Structures are given as C-alpha cells and as structure tokens.
Amino acid sequence: MTEKSCTPHELDFIILDSDPEMAVVEDDIRVNLQKIGITVNVHKLDKETYIQTERNGSYSMLFTRTWGAPYDPHSYLASWEVPAHVEYSAIGGMEKPLKREVLLQKITDVQQELNIVARTQQWHNILNDIHQQAVFLPLWGTRIPYVINRRLDNFKPSQDAFTFPLKDVSIVSGSSTVTVSPGSGGALFTSVGPMNPHQYFPNQIFASGWIYEGLVSYGNDGIITPALATDWNVVPYNRGQRATFKLREGVKFHDGSDWNCSVAKLNFDHILSDTVRQRHSWYGTPNKLTNWSCNSNGDFILETSVPFYPLLQELTYVRPLVFASAAAFSKGLDSNPDEHNSCNPGDFGSKWDFLEQNITCMGLKAPIGTGPFKFVNRTYLPESNEEVDEMVIFASHTDYWGKVPDIKYLKIKYYEKTDDVYKALEEGELDMVLGTGPLTSIQVRDIQFHNSTTFDVIRGEVLQHAILVMNTNREPTNDINVRKAIIHGINKAEFIDKEFAGLEQPVNQLLPFSAPYCDVDLNPKWDYDIEKALLLNCGGGNDNNGSISVGAIVTIVIALFVVLGLGWFVIHMIDREKKGKPLFSPEQVDKGEEA
Structure with a gap:
C-alpha cells in the first residue's frame, strides 16, 4: 500500500509556540499521519492568537490539556457550553443522534443529581457518548514535575494542576530567599499579570494561589x-x-x-x-x-x-x-x-x-x-513594553492565620529558554523549577539521574491528560472516519518513550481515572493501529475508491488457504473411509504412528 492510494487530506494543526512538550512531538505526529495520506500543516501561535483560534474554530486539530483536579469532570465539561473554548467548536458537528445541545444538557443535568449512584451512572454514560465520537485523541498523562534544591524540604505536590504550594516548605540550609522558575500553563514564565484574581489571562493562577x-x-x-x-x-x-x-x-x-x-x-x-x-x-x-x-x-x-x-x-x-x-x-x-x-x-x-x-x-x-x-515589587524586562517580568518578589505574610512560611522572600525570575533554566540550576542561581514548561522532560530526567545529590525531582500524580482536539465542524475532521484514521495512525507510545525518557505514559481516555466518576473502562481503545488507520483512509472508509490495505489482503489470502486446505483434508478423509482405507486405524492410533 502506498500513500498514492490513500485519500489525501490536509490538516491545520495548532500548537502554542512556547509549549516545550508539543514542540518535541509535533514532527512525529506529522510523519505518522503522512504514512496514511494525511498532510499536517503545523501553526505555532503566540498565546493571544492561540486563544483566538480556539474561539473562532479555524483549526482542524489543536493540542491542549484537560484541566485536571479539582476541575474534572464537572467544570471542564461544563465549559464546553462557552463558545470561547475550543471544545465548543470541536463538538459542533458530532455524529447523529448526538448533538452538541443534547450533550451539554446531559452535563447540566448530572450536576443537579444529588444521588451519588445515579450521578455516577450518568457520568459514565456521558463519558461513553463523548468517547464514541472520536473527537479527542488522548496522548499522555501529565505528571507535573518539580525540581527542588535539597537545601529545601517538605515540598508536597499540589492537588491542583495549576498551583505551586510553598507555604510549608522549610529551609534546611542557606538563605531564606528562594528563587523560582515557575511553569505558566505548560510554557515558560513571562509575567504574573496584574494579579487580579477576579479575572483571567494574563493573570497567573500560581501567583493568585500565593496571595x-x-x-x-x-x-x-x-x-x-x-x-x-x-x-x-x-x-x-x-x-x-x-x-x-x-x-x-x-x-x-x-x-x-x-x-x-x-x-x-x-x-x-x-x-x-x-x-x-x-x-x-x-x-x-x-x-x-x-x-x-x-x-x-x-x-x-x-x-x-x-x-x-x-x-x-x-x-x-x-x-x-x-x-x-x-x-x-x-x-x-x-x-x-x-x-x-x-x-x-x-x-x-x-x-x-x-x-x-x-x-x-x-x-x-x-x-x-x-x-x-x-x-x-516587580521589574520589567527592558524594551518589553511592561509585558515581560524580569523579576517578581513576594514576601511571607508574617500575620498569616496559619503557619508563617519559612521562605522569607520568594523571587520569580524570567528565562528566555529552557536551556537557560537548566544552566541557572547548575550554577546555583535557581532553587526551584515548578511545573511543566521551564524544562523539557529530557532535562528533568537528566537532573534526576546526574544531579540527585543537589536536587530532588518530585512528580505528582497524573492530574491532566495531554490531548489532540479534532474539529467536527471543519473539513476534513468533520468525517468520523478521518478522525478515527488520525487516532489509529499516531504511534504515541513510540514518540512518548523517545521524547519524554519514560517520564510520561500513553493514555487512551479523555480524563484520568483519578478524576471523580471517570474510573470507567471505555471501548474501543483509542490506540495506535496502523492497519485500522490504513483501512479507514486507504481502503475501507467511506471515501476509499474501493482500495484495500496490504495487511487486509494478506489476512484474506491466508484465511482462504486455510479454508481450502481444511476442505481438501475432509474430502480426502471421507474418500479413504469409503474405500475401506481409513486415514487412521485403531492400531496406528495406539502406537502413535502416522498412516
């Protein structure tokens, strides 16, 4: 089977230009889908343009993450009702009989159900409805990384995917001033924003969590x-x-x-x-x-x-x-x-x-x-038009109603590249790297193996799933067979192992099993199966010109030979019996001899 016999499609694949995780896998995804006749045009966008693209639905495929605890499943799925969110456009052209309005009503109804048994069943039904539409390709479960200098102790990973709890961290040795490079929505830190907790971007959640x-x-x-x-x-x-x-x-x-x-x-x-x-x-x-x-x-x-x-x-x-x-x-x-x-x-x-x-x-x-x-206070990066924070300083709240933090001053420092963050750790300039974004997975793994005397590498439980969202309201991903071909054509296990050095594991469902009401085994499994992908887009889908995949041909030929062979053997055995020369005599069977 060659790509020429596949149905040609082109996809606009949208990713955030500052997301280091997506940067290392988008080329693998392009190569995978080219094998089944799908050309992927990758568009790396800044944060503002990325958000605009989510809203206007001008994408075929978009990389994002589920929200994690404590937002899943109720708030994350409820947000799909808002046109500003990517999932709203993604579910606009689902296969009948499921419609966007029907699904959103089910999500509304389950949140008003106070009986936990009935609520559990309703959530399972909703998750199955979504799964069958093949709108989302789950890639890997994100275990948020934290790199902590050993002069600090008592750091515990957050139960929230977007906060970095530091109030219980104790100072074992050295200065009570701690310098941090935090992740910002899976990207490198640029600014804490105005720190207004009643609004959203560019306000950073982790800073609001401290204040x-x-x-x-x-x-x-x-x-x-x-x-x-x-x-x-x-x-x-x-x-x-x-x-x-x-x-x-x-x-x-x-x-x-x-x-x-x-x-x-x-x-x-x-x-x-x-x-x-x-x-x-x-x-x-x-x-x-x-x-x-x-x-x-x-x-x-x-x-x-x-x-x-x-x-x-x-x-x-x-x-x-x-x-x-x-x-x-x-x-x-x-x-x-x-x-x-x-x-x-x-x-x-x-x-x-x-x-x-x-x-x-x-x-x-x-x-x-x-x-x-x-x-x-804060200082801005020169010539950044006050959009990039060079340094932001926080101090412990000495009248705090709980335990007053050991950290007297908390400094956030800006770095342009992940290599700069890595170098700052090596040189002792940084005490903590918090969350996804400041370091690549390979760099985190390297620190874990080669700098363990200086740093602890701590990883939380899987709180989020990295996912590809496919737009059912835009060609060619409005065709469920194309979406299924994409799902089965991406060998995520291979590139996750290669790019993340064993730190992340492939997943097959939209939301983590750890999220409330999400511990349900959904089928079919959305995993890599090149034969299915080829069959769907190159020889068995709704638009295939009657062609059939090599794997399917081989399977059919082998099955045909097996059937013909068995038929000949049965006819031959009956003929021997009629002539009084059975294929197996009792004496031969007893002696284990062949006739």
Whole structure:
C-alpha cells in the first residue's frame, strides 16, 4: 500500500509556540499521519492568537490539556457550553443522534443529581457518548514535575494542576530567599499579570494561589478542607440549596485590615454582578448562585437556584471566587459593582469586551489578599513594553492565620529558554523549577539521574491528560472516519518513550481515572493501529475508491488457504473411509504412528 492510494487530506494543526512538550512531538505526529495520506500543516501561535483560534474554530486539530483536579469532570465539561473554548467548536458537528445541545444538557443535568449512584451512572454514560465520537485523541498523562534544591524540604505536590504550594516548605540550609522558575500553563514564565484574581489571562493562577484564599481548599483525595471558613452546612432550600459558612476569626489581609463577612460580600458583589458574571459562565457556581448575604452572626450565606453537587468543590478554585482586601477596591467597601468594578479595563478578553459597555472597570489598587505570601515589587524586562517580568518578589505574610512560611522572600525570575533554566540550576542561581514548561522532560530526567545529590525531582500524580482536539465542524475532521484514521495512525507510545525518557505514559481516555466518576473502562481503545488507520483512509472508509490495505489482503489470502486446505483434508478423509482405507486405524492410533 502506498500513500498514492490513500485519500489525501490536509490538516491545520495548532500548537502554542512556547509549549516545550508539543514542540518535541509535533514532527512525529506529522510523519505518522503522512504514512496514511494525511498532510499536517503545523501553526505555532503566540498565546493571544492561540486563544483566538480556539474561539473562532479555524483549526482542524489543536493540542491542549484537560484541566485536571479539582476541575474534572464537572467544570471542564461544563465549559464546553462557552463558545470561547475550543471544545465548543470541536463538538459542533458530532455524529447523529448526538448533538452538541443534547450533550451539554446531559452535563447540566448530572450536576443537579444529588444521588451519588445515579450521578455516577450518568457520568459514565456521558463519558461513553463523548468517547464514541472520536473527537479527542488522548496522548499522555501529565505528571507535573518539580525540581527542588535539597537545601529545601517538605515540598508536597499540589492537588491542583495549576498551583505551586510553598507555604510549608522549610529551609534546611542557606538563605531564606528562594528563587523560582515557575511553569505558566505548560510554557515558560513571562509575567504574573496584574494579579487580579477576579479575572483571567494574563493573570497567573500560581501567583493568585500565593496571595489570595477562598472559603475552602481542595485537599488530598479531593477532600474539602477549611480555609477562610472554618465550618459549613449545606441544606435544601426552596428549589435549590443554602450553604452557611462560619468565617475564620482573627484573619488579617496583607494591609493589616480584618477579614469579615462584609468583605466577603463585597467581593461576591463585584464578581457576580449581573454584567460581570457572564464572563464567569464557564463553570456552574456563578450561574447557580442567586443570593449571598451575611446573617447576624457574621456567617456568609450562599443560595443556589437548583441543587448543585459541585458547589463546595468549585469554591476551592483559585479564581474568581476568592477575596481581596476592601482597601484594594477603588472606593473601598463603598465600591459600586457597576461604577467601580474590580475588573481591569480591557482584560475581559475579545470575546467579552462588550461587557464594559455596561460597567466601569476600575481594577484593584494592589494585589492584597490573606494568603501566605504578599506581593512586594516587580521589574520589567527592558524594551518589553511592561509585558515581560524580569523579576517578581513576594514576601511571607508574617500575620498569616496559619503557619508563617519559612521562605522569607520568594523571587520569580524570567528565562528566555529552557536551556537557560537548566544552566541557572547548575550554577546555583535557581532553587526551584515548578511545573511543566521551564524544562523539557529530557532535562528533568537528566537532573534526576546526574544531579540527585543537589536536587530532588518530585512528580505528582497524573492530574491532566495531554490531548489532540479534532474539529467536527471543519473539513476534513468533520468525517468520523478521518478522525478515527488520525487516532489509529499516531504511534504515541513510540514518540512518548523517545521524547519524554519514560517520564510520561500513553493514555487512551479523555480524563484520568483519578478524576471523580471517570474510573470507567471505555471501548474501543483509542490506540495506535496502523492497519485500522490504513483501512479507514486507504481502503475501507467511506471515501476509499474501493482500495484495500496490504495487511487486509494478506489476512484474506491466508484465511482462504486455510479454508481450502481444511476442505481438501475432509474430502480426502471421507474418500479413504469409503474405500475401506481409513486415514487412521485403531492400531496406528495406539502406537502413535502416522498412516
């Protein structure tokens, strides 16, 4: 079988230009698909253009990752309802009888199911529906890497795919100033952004996680743990639920002001104003909350319009439902959500810029939260137009309600290339490299094997899956046979082993088994099978000119010879029996002799 006999297709494959993982495998994917007649045009885009491409659906295939804990499966799948997300366009042309609207309704319904047995079955059905559409090619499970200088101790990997918890790290020796190179969404760090936790890009989640806190936190095995609330109670109320939170006493913001219910309500008033809440419609809680108030005891009370099982879990998110000091708002406690909103001007993103027609965004005066670290200052890279941070400095919050961090100063430093990060580690300039992006997998492996006396290499559990998303709303990936050919034509095990030095493992399902309700074995297995790929695109799909793959021909010929041989043997044996000369006599059988 030659490529000439395959149906020729061209794909626009979109990747982020700063993503080191995708950079090392895109050539393997191109070579794999060329073997089955599919030409891949790779487009490496900057962050802003990549996001625009997600929104407008001008791609055939796009590399991304699932969101990981604590967002999977409920928030990640609920986000598919938002046209700004790549999955919205990807599922627009699914095979009948499944339609985008039907699938999204199922996702909405399951989140209102409070019976855990029924909920589990509904999730399994949803995951199977998605799997059968062959929209997603799962590649590998990401175990987020952390490289830690041995002069530091007690670092524990986050249960959240996007945060780097450093408050419990202890100083074994040397300076209490720690220098860090953090990952930024799978890419090299460029900026922490304005550090406004009520908005999104370019604000970095890990920085918000150091500065700000919410009512509750996400602990080991998904346990909801106390944060700015010490206790809570969720009960049925009207047609929905009422959650009452007892707030932690004695908590101070970084500016010395008090945490209390008035500040909690101020933040929710701005985040969930009728206008601004539209920007947060990618997940359920902002859409379900109908009221938030303080009672006479100073408790914070939330009410939902419908039953909503993920409520507490979604309150653990690093943004947007976390709390800034009242002094950070333009007019303090008197800040009006419409006239002095905490949103930054121009930071809603192009999809949502119309929202500023109805409100005035005043932003936050400074990033002031209750978290274990507070912002000190930053310097910008010269000639970067204040878009690249050369150095950002945080300090420990000495009035923190929990254990005050051992790290006195936390410095984030910018590096242009992964080789620069590696060199800085070798020269003792860096203490930590956190997350995916600052180093390649080969570099992480090299440090693990050759610098183990200086550094610990720690890897978390699989929280995310790296995936290829195929657009069912655009030719040629609107054809499910083309999507299946792509899936079976990519030898991910081979290039994962080659490029990641055994650090990552191939996966066959959209979401990790560790995610709630996702421990279901889905079939067929979306793995490499070149014979299937050739059959689908070169000799057995809907558009194949009647050709058939070499493997299929060989199989048919062998089967034909076996059938003919057996037929001749049976006829020959019957003929011998009729002539009184059986093929096997009793004596010969007893002696084990051949007739």
